[in-house]
Amino acid sequence: MSIKKKAAIIGFAEMAPQKGAAGKTPLGIIGEVAREAIADAGLEKKAIDGLLTGMAIGEYSVLWPSVVAEYLKLQPRYFNQVELGGASAAGMVWRAAAAIEAGMCNTVLCVLGDSWDSKIIGSKPPPFPRIEAEFDAPYGLIAANPGYALIARRHMHEFGTKPEQMAKVAVDQRKNACKNSTALFGHKEITIDDVLNSRMIVEPLHLLEIVSPCTGGGAFIVTSAERAQQSPHRPVYLLGAGEAGGHSSITHARSLTTSLVKPAAEGAFSMADVSPKDMNFVQPYDCYTITVIVTLEDAGFCRKGAGGRFVAEHDLTYKGDFPCNTHGGQLSFGQPGLAGGMSHVIEGARQLMGRGGERQVKDATIGYVNGNGGIMSEQCSLVLGVQ
């Protein structure tokens, strides 16, 4: 049994990222994007019999799936929390497909929303792992910035990756964001010098190589391949999925430079029976510039260690020879807390439905999406396609 081409994304909705809490709670955002995604799929609320959601930093609680079901007055036959950090949205796609194929439900609402209110986060931070509080935090290895800096430094050491190569990721993705009216940073293009002259935060990572937390969220609807034929949009089939995990603290990762993207992507390409060169675009999770480079290497778009040169030598814009994060990536779109991974799944579906507008990748029929959580701790790779 395989879930290959057994289910499809048939609609989506996304909140434009905003600075600060924007007067919204995570539940409020979830409600709004859920309503719009259901409408976008041409459905009524009563058609939703599955629910996948994930924790919000801005409103952390146990029993969250029931909280969301109650808030939206849904009565799912299948519901759960996908708790894979930034990989949660990608992880929802195959879980929804598997639940549908197993006969547990027909149509799943996958939804994430998060708010970034520094007052709430300061006074009631979500609980981080006890082990890391004991053995990492006393030395200042706290949150994501220093963890990804450790990866970037080691990558530079092993492979000679250069700061200007990393910067190129932010520069090209910004060009994409300038064609996305909802992007938080889509008003002005930037240069490699702009990135390298921006404030050094944790060497070797500069300010413009680091995502900016914000408020936002997104939702998409997954239904069976059969039901998807009634959809108002071109159904976007799940052709392959792969997942991998194995560490929480980066100190205890098996490697800093060969990530868990490798087994995740191998699983996705193997299920879909396609290879990286068949992809018309990629939407890799991009909390930092180095994340994109490591992901492209481990997913097989270039050989290990060549990622820096690869991004420097290819045009990563929507009209380039290697369209990458065509919505701008989270670096330019914004990172709405734990909902950030939604934007890559939704942009993948948007492109394949032919709804990319000004930034539409020409003749896109198949693409790669990757979700990454923690410090390269959770990886979920997807191959999505319309044929």
Added chain:
Amino acid sequence: MSDYKKPLPRPTTASLPFWQAAKQHELQLQRCTQCGAHVFYPREVCPECLASDLQWVKVSGKGTVYSYTIAQAPTHPAFVEDVPYIVAIVELAEGPHVTTNITGCKPNEVKIGMPVVATFDDVTPEVTLVKFRPV
């Protein structure tokens, strides 16, 4: 009462011997009596073979810098006065990786592969952190 503001470890039953040894300026790790693996951080079972028979052993304190970052902005508000400081992963001679700070040299003198040795920082009367300095 100490005026130390940075995060402090809160030892558990499993990890208390590690912190007690650090207070005596000794680096101790667990070693699995079943498979022989050195284990860090302290656990109740061996992560290699899942056996419960873990024994505390004193180790050399020697290692090399596996990776590092120079924090030019504080990674937590309590570290603001330390900027710039080094957050590093050290690979111990016995194998395990540990999160630490490199002290005793200028931040720009740190290099990957640099030999280092454990040094003990009594940050409060109760707590000693294990840091590393160049050999």
